[in-house]
Each structure stands twice: as structure tokens, then as C-alpha cells.
Amino acid sequence: PGFLKGSIAKILPQYRTYLQLKKDVKKFSESDKRILDMKRISKKYDCVILGADEMWSASMQSIRYTPEHFGKDIVCPHFSYATSGVLFDTKNSDLVAKAKKDINSYYDFGVRDTYTKGVVKLLTGKEATQVLDPTLLNPYFIKNHGTKKATSEEYILLYGSEYSQAQQAYIKGVAKEHGYKIYSLGWPQEFSDKFLDPASADEFISCFAGASVCFPSTFHGTIFSILNHKPFLSMTNELRGRKVTMLLKDLELSYRIYEEGKTDYKEIDYSEVENLLAKKRKESLAYLTGALKKIEEDYICPKSSCSGCTACLNACPFGAIKMEFDGEGFKHPVVDKDKCKNCGLCKKICPANKSMDVICKEKTHDQIYAAFSRKNEDRVRSSSGGAFYAIAKKFIEDGGLVYGAAFDEKFKVRHIRVENAKELAKLRSSKYVQSDLGDSFAKVKADLETGKKVLFSGTPCQIAGLNAYITGAVNKVNKKLSDNLVTVDILCHGVPSPKVFADYLKAMAAKRGAKIKSVNFRNKSYGWNKQAMAISFDNGEKYIKRTESDPYYIMYFGSYMLRQSCNECKYASYKRCSDITLGDYWGVEKLKHKDMASTKKGVSLVIVGTEKGEKLFKSVVELKKIQGDKKSSYQPIFERGTKASPRRQEFFKDYAAHGYGYVAKKYGKLTPKQVVIKKIIAPVTRKLGIFDLAQKIFFVYKK
Numbered sequence: 215p216g217f218l219k220g221s222i223a224k225i226l227p228q229y230r231t232y233l234q235l236k237k238d239v240k241k242f243s244e245s246d247k248r249i250l251d252m253k254r255i256s257k258k259y260d261c262v263i264l265g266a267d268e269m270w271s272a273s274m275q276s277i278r279y280t281p282e283h284f285g286k287d288i289v290c291p292h293f294s295y296a297t298s299g300v301l302f303d304t305k306n307s308d309l310v311a312k313a314k315k316d317i318n319s320y321y322d323f324g325v326r327d328t329y330t331k332g333v334v335k336l337l338t339g340k341e342a343t344q345v346l347d348p349t350l351l352n353p354y355f356i357k358n359h360g361t362k363k364a365t366s367e368e369y370i371l372l373y374g375s376e377y378s379q380a381q382q383a384y385i386k387g388v389a390k391e392h393g394y395k396i397y398s399l400g401w402p403q404e405f406s407d408k409f410l411d412p413a414s415a416d417e418f419i420s421c422f423a424g425a426s427v428c429f430p431s432t433f434h435g436t437i438f439s440i441l442n443h444k445p446f447l448s449m450t451n452e453l454r455g456r457k458v459t460m461l462l463k464d465l466e467l468s469y470r471i472y473e474e475g476k477t478d479y480k481e482i483d484y485s486e487v488e489n490l491l492a493k494k495r496k497e498s499l500a501y502l503t504g505a506l507k508k509i510e511e512d513y514i515c516p517k518s519s520c521s522g523c524t525a526c527l528n529a530c531p532f533g534a535i536k537m538e539f540d541g542e543g544f545k546h547p548v549v550d551k552d553k554c555k556n557c558g559l560c561k562k563i564c565p566a567n568k569s570m571d572v573i574c575k576e577k578t579h580d581q582i583y584a585a586f587s588r589k590n591e592d593r594v595r596s597s598s599g600g601a602f603y604a605i606a607k608k609f610i611e612d613g614g615l616v617y618g619a620a621f622d623e624k625f626k627v628r629h630i631r632v633e634n635a636k637e638l639a640k641l642r643s644s645k646y647v648q649s650d651l652g653d654s655f656a657k658v659k660a661d662l663e664t665g666k667k668v669l670f671s672g673t674p675c676q677i678a679g680l681n682a683y684i685t686g687a688v689n690k691v692n693k694k695l696s697d698n699l700v701t702v703d704i705l706c707h708g709v710p711s712p713k714v715f716a717d718y719l720k721a722m723a724a725k726r727g728a729k730i731k732s733v734n735f736r737n738k739s740y741g742w743n744k745q746a747m748a749i750s751f752d753n754g755e756k757y758i759k760r761t762e763s764d765p766y767y768i769m770y771f772g773s774y775m776l777r778q779s780c781n782e783c784k785y786a787s788y789k790r791c792s793d794i795t796l797g798d799y800w801g802v803e804k805l806k807h808k809d810m811a812s813t814k815k816g817v818s819l820v821i822v823g824t825e826k827g828e829k830l831f832k833s834v835v836e837l838k839k840i841q842g843d844k845k846s847s848y849q850p851i852f853e854r855g856t857k858a859s860p861r862r863q864e865f866f867k868d869y870a871a872h873g874y875g876y877v878a879k880k881y882g883k884l885t886p887k888q889v890v891i892k893k894i895i896a897p898v899t900r901k902l903g904i905f906d907l908a909q910k911i912f913f914v915y916k917k
């Protein structure tokens with residue numbers, strides 16, 4: 215009973231302190247499952263800073279790869295601070311490929327050491343900033359050390375899991391020489407006199423503060439020894455303590471690593487260390503504020519996932535957002551801080567901050583058709599089979615309005631509002647460049663509010679933006695508006711920079727000393743599946759080049775100049791956010807339908823996703839419709855989106871420095887590998903009827 219009483223009397227205060235600590239920690243953290251629940255949690259924050267000891271550690275054999283650590287599922291802007299990847303296996307190609315994909319979403323990289331700098335360079339090609347570990351960032355310990363001594367005895371403090379025989383002998387020798395006790399912290403050591411068991415952060419620090427000398431073997435043990443201005447030796451070695459070695463090198467304290475028979479633990483002149491730390495603290499804080507500022511500037515969603523859909527601009531109740539061109543020629547939202555009232559609506563509405571499951575309603579229908587216009591001219595003038603034109607015409611005949619992408623008089627692509635069949639021709643055919651939405655969402659809303667029926671066509675991200683704006687968080691009444699809205703999206707390979715396209719046309723016109731009269735991305739002179747760029751000039755000249763000979767097309771399909779959000783597009787999926795989806799029915803021959811004997815003029819792929827879409831599509835008599843299926847539609851885009859060229863950054867750097875002519879010469883020609891694929895393998899496998907199979911094998915190989 216006496217022993218029990220004594221133990222309880224000892225444990226109870228410890229337990230109370232521990233409970234208080236738990237309470238304090240809870241103030242700052244929601245749950246201990248945070249990292250695995252990042253998708254849900256990160257939605258609530260403006261920014262997430264990821265930084266922890268060995269957070270980017272992974273080696274397939276022994277350390278599990280945690281995608282969340284590399285940024286996966288973190289939907290708000292995030293960057294790293296003092297993250298360490300000292301145990302990341304850079305030689306494992308599978309691991310590197312996985313991490314490269316996930317880590318792409320980071321805004322910025324603050325790392326703890328030079329090794330991790332190398333890891334970031336390997337995974338992203340970016341230069342990381344080296345910053346101080348957070349425990350070194352705040353001089354709290356120096357100001358407060360010695361607040362509460364652990365004991366009145368003179369002792370050596372050990373903090374580390376293992377000490378070699380030689381190290382133990384050395385420590386015992388020092389203890390004997392000075393009459394010190396040996397206390398261990400964190401890990402009990404058999405050769406120590408006592409195991410200290412602090413129950414709060416303050417108590418933990420006081421163990422270091424009260425020690426006569428410290429012999430830590432860990433990274434943080436070394437830091438706490440330094441922060442408490444203790445004489446110390448780090449009981450580590452190059453192999454085991456890569457982190458400690460780098461830390462001490464950075465603080466010009468490399469001689470504080472224990473080496474048998476070579477080192478001793480004498481007093482350190484900490485004034486020089488403090489000068490160095492002060493300088494590094496300043497740099498580290500500058501990195502932190504800089505990264506936060508950058509995020510604040512991007513503000514609504516990460517720049518790399520912003521599709522430019524304009525939902526935020528339209529939703530902002532205070533008119534604080536405008537769209538501005540970036541250096542690559544894409545429009546991005548910019549927030550006027552003087553007008554912004556921090557209401558958060560823009561972030562809430564932004565589809566880039568949400569997953570597809572949240573953005574899209576469940577499909578009520580799932581029908582696939584091959585379709586083409588019975589009117590030859592409409593079919594030939596459209597990209598595929600003319601499904602869009604026929605559907606839109608019927609919609610207008612029934613009293614509706616249509617929005618879609620058209621060339622303006624300067625061949626800039628913009629969304630326009632069309633009220634009659636004559637104007638509708640402007641929307642016909644694909645324009646492979648990002649369309650400027652302008653104020654079309656606001657116009658759609660105004661039309662819906664006056665009871666008009668609206669068909670809106672565009673890329674899936676534009677449709678997601680419109681849906682978010684019309685049915686989303688603006689106001690509840692808007693939910694009703696969507697009843698009169700039909701959306702049509704396209705299967706989307708990605709949108710190139712409008713600036714590059716404008717320069718391409720300028721160069722074409724300048725070369726001929728003429729003005730451009732018309733542009734057609736999907737000229738069918740060679741057939742539907744041998745699409746060509748056709749440009750006519752006011753001097754009567756005509757330019758027709760197939761995709762493998764035209765520099766703009768080569769740069770488009772080479773994925774050098776797509777909007778950043780198109781690389782790894784979340785809409786590249788069979789799940790759709792629209793009532794009707796249109797694309798090319800590339801595998802139409804497989805349906806072996808008599809009406810598909812000649813497909814040279816083009817066949818549209820139509821996916822009907824909702825009842826509304828089905829009703830409209832079925833009512834279009836001008837279209838020949840044949841039941842299709844997912845397999846024969848052969849659309850790799852259902853499985854995977856377009857991947858940016860590894861030379862995308864280089865392309866835009868060259869473009870900024872030297873202009874269009876230079877990049878057209880450098881990137882606008884097929885590489886020898888592309889020549890073999892496009893001019894030999896593709897036509898031969900097509901002739902042999904094994905093109906699909908060859909493509910699948912290629913993708914599996916690439917994966």
C-alpha cells in the first residue's frame with residue numbers, strides 16, 4: 215500500500231499536467247487524424263503550411279509513401295516550411311514519379327537542409343529556400359531558459375535512442391571526472407542514473423536548461439542544447455545523423471559531432487552562433503511572409519488550378535475581382551484588396567477548390583450516341599458530325615438562346631450570345647484556343663431571371679464555373695434558375711494561350727502581307743480524322759496544313775502551351791458536369807452500322823447525362839442518331855487528362871524572351887520521335903486496324 219500510495223502521489227500531478235497539455239494542444243489542432251483527412255479539413259483554410267521532421271521521407275521498402283504529405287487532396291493553397299526529406303529514396307523511379315505528380319500543387323518550398331533542396335529540385339525542377347527548423351525560429355527558449363530546473367543535481371543529459379559502446383564509455387568518463395549524474399530523456403538508457411519523464415513542454419525544456427552538459431544523438435536534442443546555450447557533443451555519425459550533420463555544418467558547429475578520441479564538450483562561445491541564428495531567422499521569416507503574400511495574391515484558388523472560369527468574378531458582391539492576363543497570355547482573377555470585404559464567397563464558389571464529386575450532380579442518364587447532321591453542309595462545316603449546330607438550332611427554334619465560342623472580327627475567341635439561327639454559324643466548329651468568357655455568365659443569369667431558356671456551350675471547366683455561379687452559393691433563388699439552363703460541354707484536350715494564337719495569326723498575315731479573312735481549325739479537305747488548319751487571306755491566298763505540318767497544331771498537341779489547369783485536368787473523366795457532352799466518335803467503325811459506312815465527313819460523340827439533355831437531344835430530328843458505347847467511342851480522355859510537356863516552362867520562358875517566331879522554330883516542328891509515331895506508326899496501325907490497340911499499349915508503356 216505504501217508503494218502504491220507513493221506511486222499515485224507521483225503520477226497524479228504528472229497526469230494532471232499531461233491533461234492540461236492535451237487541452238492546450240487541442241486549442242491549436244482539431245484532431246490527430248488531420249493529415250489523412252486533408253481533403254475535408256483543407257477546405258476550411260486559406261492556406262496550409264506543411265512542415266515536419268522527415269515528412270517527405272519514403273522508401274518503398276521501409277517507409278510508407280503518404281500522398282497527403284506530398285500535397286495530394288489539399289484543396290487550398292499550400293507550401294512547405296522547413297520540411298525534411300532526408301529519407302526520401304531518390305533512386306526509386308516509381309516513388310519519384312508518384313511524388314512528382316502529387317507535389318506539383320505546392321506553391322513554394324521551404325526546406326530544412328541541402329539534401330531536401332536536392333529532392334525538391336529532382337521532383338519539381340524548382341529551387342527551394344533553405345530555412346530554419348521552427349524550433350530554431352523563435353528565440354523563446356533563450357529568453358526563458360532556466361525557468362524551472364528539473365533537479366538541483368549536476369547532471370549530464372542524454373537525448374537519443376542509441377549510444378555506441380565507445381560513446382557510453384566517454385559519457386561515463388565525463389560523469390566520473392566531474393561527479394555528474396547521467397539522466398536520460400525521451401529514451402531510457404540502461405547506463406543512465408535516472409529517466410526523466412516531463413509531462414509538459416516547459417518541463418521538457420527545463421531538462422535541457424538544468425543540465426551541466428548535453429550529449430544528444432538526435433536533431434532536436436542538438437537544437438535544444440544549442441537553444442539553451444549548453445556545452446554539448448552530438449553523439450551521432452554521418453550515416454545515422456545526416457540531419458544533425460547538416461544542421462551543425464550550417465551553424466558552423468561541425469566540430470561538435472563526437473568523434474572517438476578527437477572531440478571534447480568544452481564551453482561554446484554562443485555569441486557567434488546567436489549572430490548566425492539571428493541572420494537565418496530573418497531570412498526564414500522573410501520566406502514565410504513572402505510565401506504567404508504570394509498566396510494572398512493568388513487568393514481565390516491555387517493559380518495552377520485556376521481555369522479562368524470567371525465564377526468568382528461574377529459572384530463577388532462587391533465587384534472586387536477583375537480578370538487580367540498573365541505572362542503566358544491566360545486570364546486570371548485579381549482581387550482589389552481595397553474593395554474586398556473578405557466575405558469568402560469567391561473561394562466558396564470556385565470549382566478549382568472542390569473535387570468533381572462536389573462540383574457535379576449525379577448523372578440521371580448515361581447514354582452514348584454516334585450522331586451526324588443529315589445536312590451535308592452543316593456536317594462538313596462542323597468539327598465532328600455537326601451535333602452541336604443541330605441541337606443549338608432546335609433550341610433556338612423552340613424559343614431559346616444559345617451561348618458559345620466564336621471568332622470576333624480580330625479572330626480573338628470569345629463567348630457570345632446568339633438569338634437566331636443565322637448567327638449560330640459563328641459558334642460552329644472547334645477553336646483550339648481559350649475562349650474569353652467576358653461577362654457571359656452575368657448575361658446568362660439575366661436571361662434566366664427574365665424567364666428565358668438558355669443553352670450554354672463550352673469547356674467542362676467553363677460549365678462547372680457557370681453551374682457554380684448559377685446554382686451555387688450566390689443565393690438560394692438561383693437554384694430555380696437552372697431549370698431553364700441546358701449545358702453542353704466538350705471532351706477537352708486543353709486550351710492553348712490566346713496570346714500565342716494571336717501571334718501565330720499575326721505571323722501568318724505578316725508573311726503574306728495580307729489580312730486574314732477566315733480561320734478553320736477543323737478543315738476536312740483531307741477527311742475528318744486528318745484535320746487541317748485552314749486560313750484564307752484577303753489577297754486570295756489559302757493556307758491548308760495538316761496537324762503534323764502546322765506549327766500551331768504541333769505546339770498544341772506537343773502540350774507546350776496549354777493553360778496550367780489543363781495539365782492534369784480534373785474534368786478528364788467519364789463523369790460529366792453537363793446535360794450533354796460532345797466529342798469526336800473516333801471508333802465509330804467499330805459500331806459496324808450501315809449508316810456509318812462513310813465517316814469521312816465526321817461523326818459526333820454525344821453523351822447524354824441528364825433527363826433535360828435527353829429530352830432536347832431526342833427532339834433534334836435533323837440528326838442521325840445511333841446507339842453507341844463507351845468502348846467504341848475510344849476516348850482516352852475518360853481515363854486521363856493531357857499531360858504538360860516537360861518543356862512547357864522552357865517554352866514559355868523562350869516565348870517571353872524571344873517571341874513567337876523563335877518558339878515556332880524551336881517547338882513548332884515534329885521531333886524525330888514524333889515523326890516516326892505520326893507519319894509511320896499511326897498510319898500503318900490505322901491501315902492494319904490496330905491503331906487503338908497500339909495506342910493502348912503505348913499508354914500502358916508510358917505509365
Ligand SMILES: Cc1cc2nc3c(=O)[nH]c(=O)nc-3n(C[C@H](O)[C@H](O)[C@H](O)COP(=O)(O)OP(=O)(O)OC[C@H]3O[C@@H](n4cnc5c(N)ncnc54)[C@H](O)[C@@H]3O)c2cc1C
Nearest residue numbers: 596597598599600601602618619642643645671707797798
Ligand atoms: C479546345 C477544344 C479541345 C477539344 N478536345 C477534344 C478532344 O480531346 N477529344 C474530342 O473528342 N473532342 C474534343 N473537342 C471537341 C470537338 O473538337 C468538337 O467540338 C466536338 O466533337 C463537337 O463537334 P460538333 O461537330 O458536334 O460541333 P462543333 O460545331 O464542332 O462544336 C462547336 C462547339 O464547341 C464550342 N467551342 C468551340 N471552341 C471552343 C472553345 N475554344 N472554348 C469553348 N467552347 C468551344 C462551341 O461553343 C460549340 O458549342 C475539343 C474542342 C475544343 C474547342
Ligand code: SF4
Nearest residue numbers: 520521523524526564
Ligand atoms: S472561380 Fe474560376 S476564375 Fe475564379 S479562381 Fe476559381 S477557377 Fe479561377
Ligand code: SF4
Nearest residue numbers: 530554555557558560
Ligand atoms: S472575399 Fe468576397 S468581397 Fe473579397 S473578392 Fe471574394 S467575393 Fe469579393
Ligand code: SF4
Nearest residue numbers: 675706708779780783
Ligand atoms: S483541359 Fe480541363 S481545365 Fe483545360 S480547358 Fe479543358 S476542361 Fe478546362
